[in-house]
Amino acid sequence: MNPGCSLLAVVLLVLIALAGVGLGGMDIIFGIVIPYAAFAIFLIGFIYRIVKWAGSPVPFSIPTTCGQQKSLPWVRANNLESPHNTIGLIGRMALEVLLFRSLFRNTKVGLKGMRPIYGGAKWLWLAGLVFHWSFLFIVFRHLRFFFEPIPEPVNILTALDGFFEIGVPELYLTDVAILLAVSYLFLRRVVIPQMRYISLPSDYFPLLLILTVTLSGVLTRYFFKVDLLRVRELSLGWVGFQPTVPKGIGLPFYVHLFLVSVLFAYLPMSKLMHMGGVFLSPTRNLANNSRRRRHINPWNYPVKVHTYKEYEDEFREKMKAAGLPVEKE
């Protein structure tokens, strides 16, 4: 049911784009209005979510320590797994965000008779890493639609991407990589029983959306060979706030554009915000130095305690009989 609903939603979106531009001729709406609106929602929404999280307090220092703490001088502390200073903290966060450290650690458990067996389970890490890095490269590559002249780093990356010079237009390695990775990520949610059990429509939908975005992009570039110069005219028009819609850009492009717009608009309202959230997670972005440096709780308030005086008042006679010192005779 869950994957089905999401698939239906994505198919619907494709049909809307096809109908809107192909049949209705609404290229102004799909070419200018929707992209602007989607980007605005993305920007405002993203900032809103981050501010809402960053604005909430972190009352206690609760990092998850995955390595030796810094204690005695001759004990080798693990500054990346249990950071005791800012450098370690930045290192830990970098390892997490750039190399998916925690996912690399992943294991899976099986039962051999009565005995639990543990083994490495790194496929998820690999697929996740390939997916995210390909995505980054692809977004970066697309910057050539938004700058005139095209910045040199974008050119360099694009050249690297098409390194093997397969086909015309050149086959980009990241396109292959992302298709493989997203397919794996989607299939595991359908094939592995535990994954099927825990996945919601909001888990299948972004995967299917991204898959369709990629497929439509691939179709646009390699198969329908849409005129990219006219696309650039459109995109540079957005950037300069003088949008025009050139005639003759093929339908596949509009499908791609519409799906990308939906993705941008959807992002701030969904779990895709993990992008920003990871930096704010108190179990990862705090140093394990809570006995060395006092962490302040901004809303700390006094509480009702049982004072020594109340304690002694209750037990004084017994304490005296046992020979224990008392405050008040």
Next chain:
Amino acid sequence: METPVEFRPGTWCYSAAPKNLKALGLPNPREWQPTDEDWKLPENWKKIILKGFQDRLLKYRSFRLFLDICVRCGACADKCHFFIGSGDPKNMPVLRAELLRSIYRKYFTTSGKILGKLAGARELTPGVLKEWFYYFYQCTECRRCSVFCPYGIDQAEITMMGRELLTLVGCNINWVLEPAANCFRTGNHLGIQPHGIKDMLDFLAEEVEDRTGVTIQVPINRKGAEILFVAPSGDYFADPGTYTCMGYLMLFHEIGLDYTWSTYASEGGNFGLFTSHEMVKRLNAKIYSEAKRLGVKWILGGECGHMWRVLHQYMDTMNGPADFLQEPISPITGTKFENARSTRMVHITEFTADLIRHNRLRLDPRRNDLLRVTFHDSCNPSRAMGLFEEPRYVIQNVCNHFYEMPENTIREQTFCCGGGAGLGTDENMEMRLRGGFPRAYAVKYVKEKYGVNRVACVCAIDRATLPPLLEYWVPGVGLTGVHELVGNALVMTGEKDRGTDLRGEPLSGAGEA
């Protein structure tokens, strides 16, 4: 909710007795049990829960963030010992969080309000509360899931919030609240009154004299001592903790430590941690206030797991600043414990490892030769402190036969004993045995491979919950605290011929120092 919760015997803990709620000023004290149909919730329970939810979303970034950014990647799914032992999908950390998250979506997110079930939202009903009760008291807040989550989403935080919400309407368990109420009144979880504590400590001193021939005094409530020593009550109350306690007494005597126990601060542990954040603060306040009253320089803490989660991550923030104390310096070696500069509380294995490193103890590890030892990393020292090498250093200097359990079951990946966070009670035995299953099998592995016959640990709850677990899954393996091993190996000035270990069992053939 398609699979309603079933309170089968052995899988849940008795509810808290009304007297304990009243002692702590908690709402809705009444007689009830989880197996009742009607939990006698207050009239406006839904409003209370939702308001409590809202308050906590505003007060804790962790709560809001963890509910928002889970991508259901499934990395945490098979990491929880309760899931491995029971196969119950709601014990997968991701789904345990969904129990709260689904309510969060329905009442606090726009997409949840609009899309309802499609967005994974659901209605808050009494059945949901029952589900929360069942599963949040089937999480030992061990944080293992948090190690594997790409964002560090910590089910322990979520369970703590869940239990706080349940407490708002008076649903908690006795095994947590009775110790908490006792601790509030008598300073320790067992409700032992001051003369009782003195009796027990004096008895242990006599036992030490019996084994070693050395007479020791146990200072209690002594003003002007240099160091306040706070241990979990399990250590002076029940075996095998009592042997660990004997180890402390022997060590402190031998090095001539200027220290004192306290009957008012007679508990390092803090079952408030399993109730609510406010309760942690209320129960913990006594340690600093007693240190101030006695005029000590700093505080030494004994072998206890969740005690150190509180001391390391919460105490300074909640009950500090400890400006009436000084930065801890070992009076024996001169080592400055800089990592404890602000909280001014040092872990005993940090202290002892330092002593051993500086050759201040005369040790004869051969006395532990009949023991083939492995070390069980307890949840909180591992994942809320990072205490790995210190206890190992101590063990390896007092034992000749030490073996590690398989890599995926120790250090930051260590498996909980299955009885932490207040779940270590007998009516819950089936879940305890299931939860402890991964840990037990790791012990079984080293028993079969290396002949291990003793598990060492630095946690008092472990010392209470592991013996039945081991008896069931891995008979023939006993349990010890680290300082019991130290006590065995410690060569004391003026001691007699040590024919037995601290338990009165004969030492290996050699026998003499």
